[in-house]
Amino acid sequence: MSDFSDLYQDLILDHQKNPRNFGVLPDANHHADGFNPLCGDKISLDLKLDDQGVIQDIHFKGSGCAISKASASMMTVSLKGKKVSEAEHLFHEFHDMVMGKIDHAPEDLGKLKVFEGVKEYPARVKCASLAWHTMEAALKNEKEVISTDDGKGSES
Amino acid sequence: MSTVQTQTKTAYDVEKLRKDFPILSRQVHGVPLVYLDNAATTQKPLSVIEAEDRYYREYNANIHRGVHLLSQEATKAYEDARVTIQKFINAASSSEIIYTRGATEGINLVAQTWGRKNIQAGDEIVISHLEHHSNIVPWQMLCEEKGAKLRVIPINDRGELLLDKYKNMLNDKTKLVAIGHVSNALGTINPIADIIHYAHSKGALVLVDGAQSIPHLKVDVQKLDCDFYVFSGHKIYAPTGIGVLYGKLAHLNAMPPYQGGGDMIASVTFEKTLYAKPPHKFEAGTPHIAGVIGLGKALDYVSAIGLDAIAAHEHELLVYGTEALSQIPQVRIIGTAAMKAGVISFTLGDIHPHDIGTILDKMGVAVRAGHHCAQPVMDRFDIPATARASFGLYNTKAEVDALVKAVKKTLEVFA
Numbered sequence: 339m340s341d342f343s344d345l346y347q348d349l350i351l352d353h354q355k356n357p358r359n360f361g362v363l364p365d366a367n368h369h370a371d372g373f374n375p376l377c378g379d380k381i382s383l384d385l386k387l388d389d390q391g392v393i394q395d396i397h398f399k400g401s402g403c404a405i406s407k408a409s410a411s412m413m414t415v416s417l418k419g420k421k422v423s424e425a426e427h428l429f430h431e432f433h434d435m436v437m438g439k440i441d442h443a444p445e446d447l448g449k450l451k452v453f454e455g456v457k458e459y460p461a462r463v464k465c466a467s468l469a470w471h472t473m474e475a476a477l478k479n480e481k482e483v484i485s486t487d488d489g490k491g492s493e494s
Numbered sequence: 495m496s497t498v499q500t501q502t503k504t505a506y507d508v509e510k511l512r513k514d515f516p517i518l519s520r521q522v523h524g525v526p527l528v529y530l531d532n533a534a535t536t537q538k539p540l541s542v543i544e545a546e547d548r549y550y551r552e553y554n555a556n557i558h559r560g561v562h563l564l565s566q567e568a569t570k571a572y573e574d575a576r577v578t579i580q581k582f583i584n585a586a587s588s589s590e591i592i593y594t595r596g597a598t599e600g601i602n603l604v605a606q607t608w609g610r611k612n613i614q615a616g617d618e619i620v621i622s623h624l625e626h627h628s629n630i631v632p633w634q635m636l637c638e639e640k641g642a643k644l645r646v647i648p649i650n651d652r653g654e655l656l657l658d659k660y661k662n663m664l665n666d667k668t669k670l671v672a673i674g675h676v677s678n679a680l681g682t683i684n685p686i687a688d689i690i691h692y693a694h695s696k697g698a699l700v701l702v703d704g705a706q707s708i709p710h711l712k713v714d715v716q717k718l719d720c721d722f723y724v725f726s727g728h729k730i731y732a733p734t735g736i737g738v739l740y741g742k743l744a745h746l747n748a749m750p751p752y753q754g755g756g757d758m759i760a761s762v763t764f765e766k767t768l769y770a771k772p773p774h775k776f777e778a779g780t781p782h783i784a785g786v787i788g789l790g791k792a793l794d795y796v797s798a799i800g801l802d803a804i805a806a807h808e809h810e811l812l813v814y815g816t817e818a819l820s821q822i823p824q825v826r827i828i829g830t831a832a833m834k835a836g837v838i839s840f841t842l843g844d845i846h847p848h849d850i851g852t853i854l855d856k857m858g859v860a861v862r863a864g865h866h867c868a869q870p871v872m873d874r875f876d877i878p879a880t881a882r883a884s885f886g887l888y889n890t891k892a893e894v895d896a897l898v899k900a901v902k903k904t905l906e907v908f909a
Contacts, residue, residue: 340909342853351908377848378878387739401878403846404908459852 344455344464346404349412349427352405359414363397372400372472372484374464379406383472391422394474403465409453410469422477428469436466495638511753512888514539514795525858533678533706533837533884534862535728538792540557542732545786545791550859551732556780558757561779566809572783576773577792583723583792583867584714585740592746592773593781596737598628600724603674603739604701607631607749608722615641617627618667620698622647622655624677627867629703633672641855643667649874653680661692668698675707678776678880679868681812681837682743682827683711690720699745704731710835711807712801715740723850734794736785739776746772753778762798792822796887804887808836812887815894822898824905839866843899847879854881859893859902 363384372381379402386395397418398410417425432450435443438457443450457465464486475484498630512518515537520527529537539856547758549571555564557572562578580588584648594600613619619633623646637644645668647660664671671693676683690700699826702723704713708725722741736816741749751769757777760768769775796804815838819825842850851863865872882899 342609346849346907377846377847379848380878400880401847406850462848462852465848 345459346444347452347455349449349452350404350408353411354407357407358409359395359397359418361397361399363395366395366397368476368479368486369480370472370476370480372468372475372486374402374406374465374468374486376486379403379465380408380433380467381410381469381472383410383469385473385476386438387422390484391398393422393425398469401467403462403463405453405456405465406468409466412450412452413469413473416448418454419475422490425473432470433467436463441445442487498593506698506807507801508807508888508890511799514541515888516540516887522858522860523856528859528896530883530885530889530893531854531860531862531895532709533729533866533882533890536632536709536731536886537888538731538733538788541669541795542788542791544660546733546788548791549787554783554880557783558774561564563773566637568783571787571790572781573685574794575786578739578793582713582797583738583740584716586716587743587771587798590737590740590743590746591900592776593786594724594739595727595766595782596725596728597703597724597780598737598741599735600722600737601629601701601703601753604633604722604724604741605636606709607752608699608745609633609636610639611748611750613637613640613642613669616667617642617669618645618665619643620645620660620668620671620693621671621685622645622653622660623649623870624653624682625672625674625868625870626678626703626705627869628705630870633670640671646870647673649682651869653677653682653871654831654833655684655689657685657688660689664692664696664698666696668693668696670699670701672701672703673835674703674705675713675835676710676800676835677829677868677871678706679866679871679880680797680831680839681834681884682821682829682831683833683835685833687718690718695720701902704823706835706837708794710801710805727792730789730792732789733782733785733793736789738789740773743772746776749776751778752776755779757781775829783829799887807864807887808885811889812836812838814891815883815885815906818894818898819901822901822905823858825901828875828877837882838884839880839882840879841880842904843908845904847881849908850901850904851879853904854897854900859897861897861902 366384367386379399389443396414431444434440436456443454517537551562553567555568557569576588576591579591645876648656698764699721702720704723705723709730759780778821826841828839864879
């Protein structure tokens with residue numbers, strides 16, 4: 339009962355306290371904003387894609403809970419150097435994992451597997467996936483703010 | 495009355511009252527439930543649950559129609575509840591009690607009927623910075639439609655209204671003041687008697703949003719002299735989906751209907767429809783009959799304990815909880831008004847309220863984490879959200895202790 343390590347793993351707490359790739363990316367060519375109206379999480383995501391479709395760099399800014407912040411931070415780490423198709427593949431695996439759609443987290447998620455515990459906390463799934471929805475929107479350069487409540491980011 | 499008060503005061507037996515609420519004996523995540531989210535919705539006593547159940551089992555029928563016995567019984571229960579409500583808020587007539595889905599619908603009803611008829615371009619409607627979204631948005635919509643102006647009474651750092659600013663705001667163009675009696679986000683009790691007095695002196699009407707006051711404060715609409723008062727049943731131990739709009743009869747008579755349909759008419763031809771008198775003029779369609787019956791029972795339940803006794807008990811919890819949480823250096827209580835209902839809104843260092851809520855939940859403590867449908871309040875204090883503990887008649891000091899323990903645990907997890 340008093341052990342919260344299933345959700346708040348050390349790695350998650352570390353990224354929450356010391357978020358990686360935090361701040362604006364001056365030479366970004368893709369951008370999107372995300373918002374979770376439920377708890378007010380906000381994220382602003384900058385991406386630099388080269389003409390080979392490889393994510394050269396990715397930064398985020400924003401405020402939110404530990405889960406959303408750590409998720410955004412760890413996403414940027416894992417996506418740097420990945421192709422767009424790989425990023426989208428990881429998103430789908432991550433999404434299925436936090437939604438509890440699969441029994442075991444796929445190996446290629448690597449460190450992102452620490453978010454597997456989120457599936458036991460349905461109220462927190464949106465926190466974990468906000469950054470990923472925003473990343474997907476950034477790849478398409480969507481102008482409108484991505485909301486976890488407008489169907490696009492819906493987890494239901 | 496004074497003897498009753500003395501009796502209830504000495505006889506407040508919270509453990510006995512807790513037994514009236516079946517849900518309070520359940521466990522969550524393997525630990526006893528500590529329900530501190532009463533400002534969101536309250537739990538229901540057995541008498542309310544059984545009254546709804548009995549309606550469906552024994553006399554379910556539509557009201558105001560059939561000549562058969564079941565319909566007569568249902569109609570009687572439905573209209574008896576109206577009298578119970580009338581007495582509970584001391585309205586002059588049961589015709590002034592209109593059933594709605596909740597406080598939100600009550601406000602929208604007034605905005606769409608009285609408002610659309612009486613508000614014109616250039617008029618002003620006054621609300622406050624403390625309002626719940628449901629007492630902001632309907633007026634914004636009306637102002638946009640009519641070209642009227644929405645004005646907002648500011649608050650100080652304790653979360654209290656600035657009455658001097660309010661007085662200066664009132665002028666000949668002010669047509670309505672729509673004000674929450676108690677802030678859902680901070681617990682501030684507003685001085686509505688003064689607010690109503692000043693508004694009337696300028697010829698403006700006053701709507702009081704009583705969603706958060708109805709379970710905590712004795713309300714006498716005649717003494718307050720408010721023009722409209724709205725509340726939701728589910729905040730006062732009644733079912734969801736049922737609420738009340740009180741309006742002075744003269745206003746209700748002059749207002750156009752809200753929705754058209756059955757039950758709100760005197761006679762219908764294709765050429766002309768004559769509307770029923772209040773309250774039925776505003777109650778089109780088959781209503782939430784079971785909910786109405788449940789609401790009546792809930793008010794009976796609260797009256798039997800005594801609102802004064804409940805308020806005193808909740809105030810004790812507020813003082814105890816405020817004191818205990820204030821001992822934790824990282825706790826910042828948002829909303830420190832001199833007059834407060836049983837609400838403690840707080841932040842904890844830089845830990846996001848959503849994380850607080852999750853850890854508290856795992857330890858059995860149910861609180862609200864978020865902006866509480868009062869984003870302007872959060873903006874005023876420059877925070878995205880708070881965690882909010884809110885007390886009901888069945889909460890105990892031991893539960894406040896559980897809250898404090900869980901808050902300390904949260905600090906450990908994020909140390």
